[in-house]
Amino acid sequence: MxxxxxxxxSKAFGPVRAVNALSxxxxxxxxxxxxxxxxxxxxxTIKMLLGFFRADSxxxxxxxxxxxxxxxxxxxxxxxxxxxxxxxxxxxxLLSVYGGLCGMDPQTARVRAExxxxxxxxxxxxxRLLRTYSKGMLQRAGIAQALLHDPDLLILDExxxxxxxxxxxxxxxxxxxxxxQGKTVxxxxxxxxxxxxxxxRVAILKQGSLVLCGAVRxxxxxxxxxxxxxxxxxxGDTKAEGEP
Amino acid sequence: MSVGTRQLGALARLSVLELYRRKDLIxxxxxxAVILLPLAFFAPFGMTGASRYLNELGLLLxxxxxxxxxxxxxxxxxxxxxxxxxxxxxxxxPVARETVLFGKYLxxxxxxxxxxxxxxxxxxxxxxxxxGVWCPLILAQAFVLHAxxxxxxxxxxxxxSLVMTTSANLTLCGLATVGxxxxxxxxxxxxxxxxxxxxxxxxxxxxxxxxxxxxxLRQRVVHDWPPVGWGVLAGxxxxxxxxxxxxxxxxxxxxxxxxx
Numbered sequence: 245m246x247x248x249x250x251x252x253x254s255k256a257f258g259p260v261r262a263v264n265a266l267s268x269x270x271x272x273x274x275x276x277x278x279x280x281x282x283x284x285x286x287x288x289t290i291k292m293l294l295g296f297f298r299a300d301s302x303x304x305x306x307x308x309x310x311x312x313x314x315x316x317x318x319x320x321x322x323x324x325x326x327x328x329x330x331x332x333x334x335x336x337x338l339l340s341v342y343g344g345l346c347g348m349d350p351q352t353a354r355v356r357a358e359x360x361x362x363x364x365x366x367x368x369x370x371x372r373l374l375r376t377y378s379k380g381m382l383q384r385a386g387i388a389q390a391l392l393h394d395p396d397l398l399i400l401d402e403x404x405x406x407x408x409x410x411x412x413x414x415x416x417x418x419x420x421x422x423x424x425q426g427k428t429v430x431x432x433x434x435x436x437x438x439x440x441x442x443x444x445r446v447a448i449l450k451q452g453s454l455v456l457c458g459a460v461r462x463x464x465x466x467x468x469x470x471x472x473x474x475x476x477x478x479x480g481d482t483k484a485e486g487e488p
Numbered sequence: 489m490s491v492g493t494r495q496l497g498a499l500a501r502l503s504v505l506e507l508y509r510r511k512d513l514i515x516x517x518x519x520x521a522v523i524l525l526p527l528a529f530f531a532p533f534g535m536t537g538a539s540r541y542l543n544e545l546g547l548l549l550x551x552x553x554x555x556x557x558x559x560x561x562x563x564x565x566x567x568x569x570x571x572x573x574x575x576x577x578x579x580x581x582p583v584a585r586e587t588v589l590f591g592k593y594l595x596x597x598x599x600x601x602x603x604x605x606x607x608x609x610x611x612x613x614x615x616x617x618x619x620g621v622w623c624p625l626i627l628a629q630a631f632v633l634h635a636x637x638x639x640x641x642x643x644x645x646x647x648x649s650l651v652m653t654t655s656a657n658l659t660l661c662g663l664a665t666v667g668x669x670x671x672x673x674x675x676x677x678x679x680x681x682x683x684x685x686x687x688x689x690x691x692x693x694x695x696x697x698x699x700x701x702x703x704x705l706r707q708r709v710v711h712d713w714p715p716v717g718w719g720v721l722a723g724x725x726x727x728x729x730x731x732x733x734x735x736x737x738x739x740x741x742x743x744x745x746x747x748x
Contacts, residue, residue: 294580297747314582322580328573330502332509344498345581347491389577399580 245308247272247397247428248293253302254452255288262288264452265302270430270445272396275423277439277460278432279475280449286432287325289449290401293430294322307397318346321395325402325432327382331375335366335385338374339392346393353392360388365414379406387415391422398422400431404438416442440471448478455479495583499591500598507561507599517606520553524610539618540710546614547706550607551634555665557603558638561596562645563657575748586740593646593736600638604631625715630705632721636728637703641665643732644698647739650746665700672701698731 248270255263263285270276280286292299295311309316329338336357343353361370364384369377374385383406390398398419404412419429419442433439439446440460448456456463456478463474489497507513527542569575578588608631616622641661648657671678679690702724705716 291748296576296579314584316582317580318582320580322577324573324576324580326573328576330506330574331572332506333502337505341498341502342577342581344494344501345578345583347494347582349489349494386577393582 245272246270246305247274247307248276248430249303249305250289251303253289253292253299253304255285255292255297255299261452263292263299266449266452266454267302268447268454268457270428272428273423273426274444275419275429275442276431277443277446278430278449279434279436279439279446279471280432281479283451284449285452286449287401288452290322290399290430290432293399294320318393319396321390321393321398323383323386323390323398323400323403325405327379327386327406329374329382329385329389332373334371334373335361335388336370338385339389342389342392348393356392356394357388360391363391363418364388365411380408380411383407384411387418395427397428397430400429402433403431404433404435412438436471436475446471448475450479492587495587496591496594499583499588500595503561503565503592503595504599507596512560513557513599513603516553516557517603520549520607520610523549524607524614527614539615542618543615544706544710546611547630547709550604550611551669551704551706553607554600554604554634554638555641555662558600558641559645559658559661559665561599562593562642563649563654563661565592565596565646566649567654570748579748585743589646589740589743590736593642596646597639597642600642601635604634604638608634624709624712626705626708626713629715629721630709633703633705633724636725637700639728639732640698640700640703640735643735643739647735647742650739650742664698668697668700669704672697672699699727702727 246269248268250266250268253263253266254261266285266289278286278289291297292304293306293311295313295317298312304311306316307319311317330341333341339357339360340350340353343350343357346353348356361367364387366381366384366388369381374382377385383403387403390400403415407415416438419431422429431439443460445457445459446463447454456474460471463471524546527546566575569578579585608627612623612627615624615627644664645657645661648661652660675690675694679687679694682690707713708716
């Protein structure tokens with residue numbers, strides 16, 4: 245069974261076609277990189293996968309169910325593009341609130357929160373209010389809240405943004421560790437080098453349409469090209485084709 | 489404890505924590521302490537028999553502070569979530585939108601009613617010291633109906649917070665609250681005195697508008713009038729719950745359709 249499945253999904257906001265007949269499947273235990281330039285439709289697709297709004301046409305399922313159902317989201321962990329959390333809470337309180345929202349009992353949530361706070365390196369800042377955190381620290385908090393309820397599918401929107409080199413390495417290791425545990429990771433990114441290092445497959449989106457999808461090693465062909473060159477070539481070719 | 493209860497508890501806790509960590513509530517508490525408590529020992533112009541005026545002033549302040557807190561909390565339930573985008577990770581959790589709405593409402597109500605309890609305690613101290621009566625039944629009834637008033641304005645403020653900016657919502661709800669508290673009782677007489685188009689408008693306000701004047705027992709408390717009948721108290725409480733439920737139902741409909 246595909247963990248994420250999109251069949252001809254389209255979404256428009258007024259005259260702007262954000263996602264155009266997108267078909268995509270992500271298997272269990274796979275790390276899928278969802279790449280594209282700004283405004284390509286990555287975040288819109290992610291929002292539809294999380295049930296924030298419905299597609300205008302096409303079919304989509306997440307973990308075999310309707311993403312609009314709250315029960316489906318019990319198995320999804322989501323980290324937003326920019327860290328948006330309550331500035332008047334500390335990380336422990338934030339995770340306690342989110343644990344409650346996930347239906348976890350307080351004791352389990354507390355133990356899990358302490359483990360994750362240690363895992364993302366925020367033990368010393370555990371009692372500080374989130375408004376005092378740096379961007380990188382907020383990203384770490386975001387990772388912790390996404391993993392809190394031990395989800396089967398992780399949807400990460402630009403997860404490497406704002407992370408320092410050490411945190412990037414730690415986060416990359418964490419994603420690979422999650423893959424080894426059988427979790428599926430679906431992430432959007434501009435960081436092509438990171439995507440190349442950890443993704444099993446990549447999908448490249450342009451103006452809402454899928455222009456390339458495949459295993460990283462297949463896309464790279466004989467290994468002569470890196471993902472950055474392929475990205476430039478694919479987007480450049482498409483542009484050339486579309487022009488009169 | 490069921491999953492739904494845990495979710496509601498988490499959301500309510502979020503609203504209460506936000507309110508108590510914002511400094512404006514502390515300012516209102518300090519103001520109430522600074523103004524209400526000295527009234528207990530104050531003898532204007534050397535007159536010790538001016539208790540009623542002081543009691544009336546004290547209750548007026550309690551009402552004013554409760555409106556400030558009730559509306560101040562409820563109108564800010566959703567706009568900051570939309571502006572700072574904290575709504576995204578919140579809605580990505582396995583929680584229904586209706587639960588988010590109701591949980592936040594319960595949190596705002598809990599915070600407002602707990603603040604109201606503090607104000608009534610201060611007022612009780614005021615009349616206890618001045619008159620030696622510590623907790624008359626009418627004061628307990630006044631507190632219950634005042635809490636009913638908060639049930640309504642919190643729901644009204646929450647509904648407005650989904651469709652208006654914070655400042656527009658605060659202005660509109662503030663005007664509706666003060667307007668109905670002041671003129672609600674006189675509406676039937678005003679309707680009779682008006683020609684056709686104006687009469688229809690006033691009739692619409694009379695039937696749709698929130699009758700906050702039902703909840704105001706200030707005169708009874710100040711003049712030591714007998715308590716209201718229990719049937720009336722129950723009826724007005726049911727009215728508050730039904731009105732709040734209608735507002736929450738409408739808010740749920742708006743929130744379900746809202747695109748983020």
